[in-house]
Structures are given as structure tokens and as C-alpha cells.
Amino acid sequence: MVPARGPWRTALADLARDRTAVVSFAIFLLIVLACLLAPVYAHDIAHTDPFTSNVSGTTLVHGKTVPVLAPTTTGLGLGVTPIGPTWDVHHYFLGADNQGRDVMARLLYGGRNSLLIGISSALICCVIAALLGVISGYFGGVVDTVLNWLFDVIWAFPVYLLAISLSVVLLTNGLRLGPVSVGAGSIWLPVLIIAAVYVPYVARPVRAQVLALRGREFIHASIGVGGCDARILRRDVLPNVAPMVLVFLPLMTAINMLTESALSFLSVGVQPPNASWGTIINDGLGLLYTRPLVAIAPGLMIVITAVVLNLLGDSVRSALDPKARLRGAA
Amino acid sequence: MTRFVLRRLASTVLVLFTISVVTFLIFFATPGVDPAARIAGRNADPATLAQVRHTFGLDRPLPIRYLLMMDHLLIRHDLTSYVNRGTAVIPQILQAAPVTLSLVIGAAVIWMLLGVLFGTISAATRGTAVDPVMMVVGVVGVSVPTYWLGEVVNLVTQDKWHSGAFSWVPPLGYVSLTANPAEWALHLLFPWLTLAVLYAGIYARVLRGEILEALNEDYVRTARAKGLSERRVLVAHALRCSLIPIVALFGLDFGALVGGAALLNEVVFGLPGIGLLTYNSLQDLDLPVIMACVLYAAFFVVLANVLVDIVYAAIDPRVRRA
Numbered sequence: 230m231v232p233a234r235g236p237w238r239t240a241l242a243d244l245a246r247d248r249t250a251v252v253s254f255a256i257f258l259l260i261v262l263a264c265l266l267a268p269v270y271a272h273d274i275a276h277t278d279p280f281t282s283n284v285s286g287t288t289l290v291h292g293k294t295v296p297v298l299a300p301t302t303t304g305l306g307l308g309v310t311p312i313g314p315t316w317d318v319h320h321y322f323l324g325a326d327n328q329g330r331d332v333m334a335r336l337l338y339g340g341r342n343s344l345l346i347g348i349s350s351a352l353i354c355c356v357i358a359a360l361l362g363v364i365s366g367y368f369g370g371v372v373d374t375v376l377n378w379l380f381d382v383i384w385a386f387p388v389y390l391l392a393i394s395l396s397v398v399l400l401t402n403g404l405r406l407g408p409v410s411v412g413a414g415s416i417w418l419p420v421l422i423i424a425a426v427y428v429p430y431v432a433r434p435v436r437a438q439v440l441a442l443r444g445r446e447f448i449h450a451s452i453g454v455g456g457c458d459a460r461i462l463r464r465d466v467l468p469n470v471a472p473m474v475l476v477f478l479p480l481m482t483a484i485n486m487l488t489e490s491a492l493s494f495l496s497v498g499v500q501p502p503n504a505s506w507g508t509i510i511n512d513g514l515g516l517l518y519t520r521p522l523v524a525i526a527p528g529l530m531i532v533i534t535a536v537v538l539n540l541l542g543d544s545v546r547s548a549l550d551p552k553a554r555l556r557g558a559a
Numbered sequence: 560m561t562r563f564v565l566r567r568l569a570s571t572v573l574v575l576f577t578i579s580v581v582t583f584l585i586f587f588a589t590p591g592v593d594p595a596a597r598i599a600g601r602n603a604d605p606a607t608l609a610q611v612r613h614t615f616g617l618d619r620p621l622p623i624r625y626l627l628m629m630d631h632l633l634i635r636h637d638l639t640s641y642v643n644r645g646t647a648v649i650p651q652i653l654q655a656a657p658v659t660l661s662l663v664i665g666a667a668v669i670w671m672l673l674g675v676l677f678g679t680i681s682a683a684t685r686g687t688a689v690d691p692v693m694m695v696v697g698v699v700g701v702s703v704p705t706y707w708l709g710e711v712v713n714l715v716t717q718d719k720w721h722s723g724a725f726s727w728v729p730p731l732g733y734v735s736l737t738a739n740p741a742e743w744a745l746h747l748l749f750p751w752l753t754l755a756v757l758y759a760g761i762y763a764r765v766l767r768g769e770i771l772e773a774l775n776e777d778y779v780r781t782a783r784a785k786g787l788s789e790r791r792v793l794v795a796h797a798l799r800c801s802l803i804p805i806v807a808l809f810g811l812d813f814g815a816l817v818g819g820a821a822l823l824n825e826v827v828f829g830l831p832g833i834g835l836l837t838y839n840s841l842q843d844l845d846l847p848v849i850m851a852c853v854l855y856a857a858f859f860v861v862l863a864n865v866l867v868d869i870v871y872a873a874i875d876p877r878v879r880r881a
Contacts, residue, residue: 387820528707535702
């Protein structure tokens with residue numbers, strides 16, 4: 230007799246057969262890879278420094294030397310108009326922003342921060358939420374009451390309001406909380422803030438799941454045969470909660486990335502000289518009517534990344550849900 | 560049922576109290592954050608700072624300051640802004656509330672119509688090419704940053720094609736419903752659509768999942784066995800039950816939006832609503848206004864939670880005993 234494949238192997242095989250999942254994952258990897266190669270692009274292909282302004286610089290367009298920032302000719306004639314997209318990967322592919330910095334290079338560097346914040350805050354959020362949700366649901370009693378009340382309080386703040394409040398306060402002096410010390414301009418500040426505000430969104434469903442498991446026969450059986458809490462949590466509860474948290478991971482990454490970009494757009498997220506897709510959109514606002522691509526390009530990157538993460542999340546969900554497989558077969 | 564409602568209301572008051580304390584602590588007890596420095600301005604000398612601290616009562620103990628602020632806000636209703644001296648906070652909120660309400664109600668009508676339509680059609684056409692296309696549209700709706708979409712809409716309607724197809728679009732801003740209903744709707748049309756995109760996507764996705772789940776239930780099999788048409792089974796049986804979680808979701812989203820969660824939309828479209836008021840007060844660390852706005856927002860979120868719970872308990876008696 231052939232031993233049955235475990236649920237994880239089955240899910241993985243399902244995912245590998247799911248065309249949407251494979252394509253989404255490939256696009257996501259491509260974006261991550263492109264952003265990781267940002268320094269290579271900036272140093273070896275475009276030969277620019279995306280973090281220092283280049284107000285009086287020149288560049289080559291069709292073999293002719295032109296200034297990166299030209300004096301504005303329309304309207305009042307005040308200010309400067311940065312060079313538009315040249316579609317030449319060596320010279321300002323997507324044009325320059327109002328400080329003469331290469332938008333393409335900034336887009337790749339900004340993507341590193343956006344992805345880093347999205348992924349790491351989703352990981353931190355899911356781990357903390359899973360821990361709190363399991364503790365709250367499994368042990369019940371006073372712990373549950375206190376944690377549940379904590380979730381209620383965070384839940385009652387509109388997410389953006391809480392995130393902006395925390396950012397406004399912490400951006401001035403950074404965060405010092407016991408062993409954790411984060412500088413005011415550090416990108417770990419938005420990571421921690423975003424992770425914290427979304428904890429109830431994951432912890433509540435986890436708690437509900439654990440509460441439901443707590444009443445099931447196999448948990449009663451484990452208690453009956455004298456299993457200790459640690460063993461029951463590890464052998465019976467965790468394997469049933471893990472898929473749920475895994476489904477949340479890509480979805481939370483997408484949501485957290487969108488939140489980061491919104492905070493950065495309101496200039497309370499990633500702080501200069503660091504860039505993220507949100508800060509570049511903010512930089513591009515002043516140029517929206519003359520050089521719209523500065524704001525449109527990072528927005529498109531956010532949309533594409535969030536779409537593939539959401540599609541991936543949907544695929545992971547149906548791969549890990551045995552009921553969905555039955556429905557598909559019926 | 561009465562006991563259930565009372566218990567929920569009691570926990571609501573507790574949550575609101577905690578939120579007021581937490582907000583107060585975030586802005587007054589975080590080390591390094593000094594409202595006096597903001598009020599006094601850059602490079603103020605220590606004497607001025609001390610003077611400011613004294614005038615605003617910032618030199619008194621934290622609990623006293625909290626109680627004083629709550630007293631002015633909730634009992635005497637005469638709390639004034641730190642930044643715009645003498646400007647009372649409550650009239651500011653009362654002035655901003657209708658703007659937000661106009662934005663949210665219009666958007667809600669659009670997103671509910673689109674969400675239910677897309678979700679139902681998607682579920683009805685499962686297995687054909689229509690369903691995945693509609694669901695990808697839904698995913699894109701969920702994945703677009705609202706503020707960015709708003710900026711792109713502004714770019715198209717206010718600049719690129721403003722002299723052409725969109726010459727009828729008025730400049731950004733708000734006209735009140737009582738002043739001119741037609742202008743009110745015209746000014747709000749694109750903010751409505753932009754805000755509705757995100758929620759229409761979410762609702763269509765959730766509703767489709769719920770309907771597909773419902774189509775496997777026994778009562779649907781019974782309905783089919785009775786010989787009902789597939790359309791009747793879908794609309795009168797599966798859709799009807801699937802709308803219950805949608806109503807709950809709607810309550811929560813609507814509450815949060817009325818409370819100021821449409822902040823990004825208001826910033827992008829220049830609508831002087833609760834969200835914009837909150838955002839400006841946060842930027843200036845104008846604590847009395849922040850406090851009033853956060854409590855206002857939390858009130859609606861908590862109220863929506865309670866209403867949804869009560870509606871659920873009314874529908875499902877098992878919830879009351881939980």
C-alpha cells in the first residue's frame with residue numbers, strides 16, 4: 230500500500246499545478262529580483278546616484294547633451310521641469326524627479342524598502358497574532374479577557390488613524406521599548422507600527438479557530454490520555470492553525486505594502502533620504518501635471534505587486550482548504 | 560436579549576474610555592514629544608516654553624490634564640485648539656461631519672450595487688470565462704492604492720482631458736447639499752467612484768465565496784429538488800443567506816469610514832471632512848483636535864460593532880449566549 234501524502238505535500242502539488250499561482254509567484258520573484266539588483270542598475274547601467282540631487286547635471290538623449298532640469302517655459306516660467314522619460318536604460322529611462330534624480334533607479338531602490346517593509350511587517354504581524362490568538366483561545370480565562378479587550382481597543386481605531394498617530398509621535402524621537410531601540414529615521418519604525426496595527430485582524434480569526442478546536446474530540450482525547458498543554462499545542466493545535474496563518478501571509482504582505490505606501494505618501498512612513506514607492510509618489514505629486522510618470526510608475530508597481538500577492542493568497546487558500554478540493558471535484 | 564444589549568453597551572463604554580486614555584498617553588506621555596515646543600514654535604527660549612506650558616496647563620500632572628481635557632470636551636463642550644488659538648473643536652467637527660457623510664454614503668451606494676452585482680454574476684458564471692475575468696477585476700480593485708487612483712483621476716479629469724471629454728468636471732473641493740444639490744453631486748462624483756473601487760472589489764470577492772459556499776448547503780439542494788429554476792435558487796435562496804455576512808461587513812466598513820477612515824480620499828480630493836481635519840491636526844500635533852477626532856472615529860467604529868452584534872443576535876439566538 231502506498232502511504233497517503235501529507236496535507237502539505239498535497240497543497241504544494243496543487244499549487245504547482247495552479248497556473249495562476251505559478252505565474253503570480255514568478256512575477257513576484259521577478260519584481261523582488263529586480264529590486265535587489267537596484268545597485269547594479271544604478272552603478273553599472275545608468276551610472277547615477279539615486280540619493281543625491283543632480284540639479285545642474287546633463288545627460289545624453291539621442292546623442293545630444295541636454296540638461297536634466299530645464300527652466301520651465303510655460304506658465305509663470307518659474308521653477309524647473311525635469312527631463313521626461315528617455316526610454317534609454319543608460320540615461321534616465323523614466324526621466325528625473327524635481328531634484329534631477331533618476332526615477333528608474335529610485336523606483337528599484339524604493340521597491341527594496343516597500344517589499345522589505347511589506348514582507349517583514351507581515352511576518353512579524355502573523356507570528357505575534359498567531360501566538361496571541363492561540364494563547365487567548367487555548368487558555369481562556371483572564372488571559373483571554375485581557376487579550377480580547379486589547380484586540381477590541383486596537384480594532385476600534387481606524388487602522389490608518391492609529392498608524393498615522395503612532396508614526397507622527399515616534400518619528401520625532403524613535404522608539405525605545407526595553408531591549409528594542411529603533412532610530413527616528415529607521416525603516417523598522419513603519420515595519421513595527423504596521424505590524425502592530427494589523428495584529429487583531431489575524432489574531433481574532435486565529436482565536437476563533439482555536440476556540441472551535443478546543444471543543445473537538447481529538448483535543449479532548451489528547452487531554453484524556455494525559456497530554457500536557459505544550460504537547461497538545463504543538464501536536465494538535467498548531468498543525469490546525471498553521472495553514473490559516475500561512476493563507477494570511479501573502480494577503481497581509483499586500484495590505485501592509487499598501488499601508489506603508491499610504492503612510493509614506495502622507496510623509497509619515499519611510500523618511501528621506503530613504504525612498505519607497507509611496508515616497509516617490511509623494512515626490513511626483515508636484516510634477517503630476519508636467520511629468521506624470523514620476524507618480525504613475527511607482528503606483529503601477531504597487532498595483533502589480535499587490536495583485537500578484539492577492540492572487541497567490543487566493544491560490545494558497547484553496548490549496549490548503551480540503552473542502553475547496555472536494556467542491557472542485559464535485 | 561436586553562441583557563445581551565446591556566452587556567455590549569457596557570463593554571463599549573469601557574473600550575471608548577480606554578481609547579481616550581491610550582490616545583492621550585500616545586501624545587502626552589511618549590518621551591520626546593512635547594506639545595509645548597510645537598505651540599511655542601521653533602527655537603523658543605526656555606522662559607517662553609515655561610510660559611506656554613503654564614498657559615496650556617502642560618505643567619500639571621498627567622491624570623489632571625486628562626480629566627481637564629475630557630471635561631472640556633464632553634461636559635462643557637468648549638475645548639479649543641492649541642494651534643489655532645480660540646477655535647473651538649466641536650464646531651469644527653460638526654462642520655466637517657456632513658462632508659464625510661456625503662462622501663461615504665454616495666460611495667457606499669455605488670460599492671454595494673457593484674459589489675453585489677459582480678459577486679452574484681461571478682458566482683452564477685463559475686466555470687465559464689466570465690468568472691475569472693470578473694474576479695481579476697475585483698483583485699485589481701483591492702490592490703490599487705486609493706490615494707494614487709485619486710491622483711490619477713485628478714490628472715485625467717483636471718488636466719490631461721479637462722479641455723476635452725472631462726470639461727464638465729468642476730475643480731476640486733466641496734459644495735454643500737443644501738447650497739446646490741447638482742453641484743454637490745458633481746463635485747463628489749469622482750471621489751465616490753474612487754472610494755467605491757476598493758470596497759466593490761472586497762465585497763464582490765467575499766460575496767462570491769459566500770454564494771459558492773451556500774450552493775453546497777442542504778437547503779439549496781432541497782430548493783433544487785423542489786424543481787425551482789436555477790435563477791430562483793441563486794437569487795432567492797443562496798444570495799439571500801450570503802448577504803448576511805455582507806451586511807455585517809458593511810456595518811463595520813461604513814462605521815470606520817464615517818469616523819474618518821476615508822482620510823486619504825479627503826486629502827487627495829481636497830474635501831474638508833473629518834479625515835482631513837484629523838490629518839491636519841496630527842501634522843500640527845494639535846492635541847485637543849486629535850483627541851476629539853479619534854474619539855469621534857472610535858465612537859462610530861464601536862457603534863457599528865455593537866449594531867452588527869445586535870442585528871446578529873436578533874437573527875441568531877445562539878450568539879446571545881456566547
